Amino acid sequence: MNPVLKTLTLPVLAEIETLLAGCSSVDEDLWDLLVDDLGLTAEQADAAVEMRPRYTTGIPTNGRCLLLQKLTLASNAPETKLPHHKHLNYDQLLDAYRTLLQDRPGQLLKLGTHWAAGLNTQGRLYCTPVDPDGARTMFEVFDFDREAFVENHWQCETPAQTQSAVLNPVFI
Structure with missing residues (x-):
C-alpha cells in the first residue's frame, strides 16, 4: 500500500x-x-x-x-466469498493482523476462542491466550509459529475460521 x-x-x-x-x-x-x-x-x-x-x-x-x-478477486457481487485457494498465506495473514491493529493501541484482535493478536509498544506482533469469555486475560506472550500454520490455516482451526479474524475482525 x-x-x-x-x-x-x-x-x-x-x-x-x-x-x-x-x-x-x-x-x-x-x-x-x-x-x-x-x-x-x-x-x-x-x-x-x-x-x-x-x-x-x-x-x-x-x-x-x-x-x-493487494488481493482481489474479479466479481460482479461485492459479497462474493473468497475461494479456498485464495486464502491468505502465513506472511499475508500476519501483515493483515498488523494492519488491523496498527491504529488500535492497547487493543487485541480476537483469533478464535482462546487466542488474540496484539502489537507491543515497538510495533512487534505477538500472540497471547485469552479468556474464552472475552476478558483480556494475558497469561503469556508468544511469537507466531510458522509451524502452527498448515495449509493456509492455524492448527485446530478450519481455513474459514482463520480467515474470519481478518474478514470480520473483533477487537478486545
Missing part, C-alpha cells in the same frame, strides 16, 4: 475502494470526491486515483482491501 494511505482508517479505505470500483466519473471528479467528501489530502487522493485501473476488473472480495493487501 502507498505509505500516504496507511494513516487512513479501515472504514475510509473501504469507502475509497467502493468509489474506485464503482465511480464512473473522470479521475478529476473522483479526486474531488475523495478530498471533499472523505477529507483526504491531495497526496492521498493522488495515490488512491493512481490505483483506479486495478479496480476496473471487478469489485474486490468483501473484506479483501486491495489498498491494504
Whole structure:
C-alpha cells in the first residue's frame, strides 16, 4: 500500500475502494470526491486515483482491501466469498493482523476462542491466550509459529475460521 494511505482508517479505505470500483466519473471528479467528501489530502487522493485501473476488473472480495493487501478477486457481487485457494498465506495473514491493529493501541484482535493478536509498544506482533469469555486475560506472550500454520490455516482451526479474524475482525 502507498505509505500516504496507511494513516487512513479501515472504514475510509473501504469507502475509497467502493468509489474506485464503482465511480464512473473522470479521475478529476473522483479526486474531488475523495478530498471533499472523505477529507483526504491531495497526496492521498493522488495515490488512491493512481490505483483506479486495478479496480476496473471487478469489485474486490468483501473484506479483501486491495489498498491494504493487494488481493482481489474479479466479481460482479461485492459479497462474493473468497475461494479456498485464495486464502491468505502465513506472511499475508500476519501483515493483515498488523494492519488491523496498527491504529488500535492497547487493543487485541480476537483469533478464535482462546487466542488474540496484539502489537507491543515497538510495533512487534505477538500472540497471547485469552479468556474464552472475552476478558483480556494475558497469561503469556508468544511469537507466531510458522509451524502452527498448515495449509493456509492455524492448527485446530478450519481455513474459514482463520480467515474470519481478518474478514470480520473483533477487537478486545
